[in-house]
Amino acid sequence: MSLAESWDRYAVGSKPRRIVNAKGDTTWLNWTQYADHGPDESVLGPVAGRRVLELGSGSGSNLAHLVTLGATGQGVDIAPARKTVARERWGDLPGLEFHTAEATVFLNETDERFDVVLSIFGPVWFVDPATLLPLIRSRMAPGGILAFSHLPPAGQGPKPEAGLRHDRTPDEWSHILTGHGFSDVRVSLIDPPEGRAVGTLLVRALAA
Template sequence: MPVEDTNTQAWKVYGQRQLARAYTPPIPDQMPWVPWKGVGPGAEVLGDITGRRVLDIGSGAGHHAVHLAQTHGAHVTGIELSPTQHERAASTHADVQGVQFAQGDVIEYLTGVEPFDAAYAIGTLAFIDPHRALPALRDGLRPSAPLILSLLHTDLHGHAPSTEVAPREQMILLRDDPPLPTQMWILAPHLWENLLTEYGFRVEAIDLLHHPDESATVIQQLICARRRPR
């Protein structure tokens, strides 16, 4: 099975399981770039997004998009490949002003819409081949628009990032259910910077965010980039 098809299937099953649980994540008080409360910055890394069109890449249950619309006045579009994840967001937040949810491949979606003023992905860009995703995001953003990426630096076992642009097998873990195999691009920071630069972005910062428990081995990267002016 092709790499991205494996990921599509995994997130479809994940969404089915969450729908069966009727689980809806709470709307956060602050934009959470990592799973650990109180670690890292908030929405300020996106700049002033009041009244701006913002793309949520892999919007999942939709709670991040709702936070940006309700707290920061953004007009957020969540694009989600998994139909079950999209159903979670659309069924829960359909009436929220300033938010809309679309289902489909982000690369295909961006070919038919006006460029966005900002975009972000919380964990999700690691499931898409960067050679496919980054050119589409460049073309789908206005010149000088920010792109904020939250990505694994180490994997869930604490293994170091890859030093070549290639995916490796990981698991989505969900309590009381079998793990779901995926393929993820868990890349060293210099590789992400090289890729972003190659495809028309300027990297402004890459921060490594650590778990608040010092014994934990998982580390996240937060990449702040900007689409280069034409």
């Protein structure tokens, strides 16, 4: 079974995101594995007028939220089923495109530059950073923002069968990102909601 087929099987079996959140919002950004928990899009600063790329865009809900705030967005996911769902739900939004591709293939083939790149439990967690980060940096505008989240190292939680995780400590991420042309690296641990044991690691860096 290919990597794309494995992720497609995982995507088909995943639970769809709710239509509205606890506040009644129809679009929102969620960095963590818990509904209605953690910081919002303010991690990225103002997004209106900015070109946003999401690696591992899934059903497109996080990216669609940024587009409703004035960004233009491109989402990339390796699973064909993800693009189908994303287009069904968000296809009427102008300035939003979805692609089926492996992240490194897309980054090698595109000639666009992005002001914001995000990956929420996406390829930054599953692709060797020595391969992925230089490609991301090459497609970013100077001063652009890279932000991503995943489980903390040694955290317990669901592990997709489609690939190996590249867990890194905060210090390791800081060192790796700095070595690949990023600056002002900020790594934080988002505490889990009450009654849950595993938090979320959130990383933000600037394209130097």
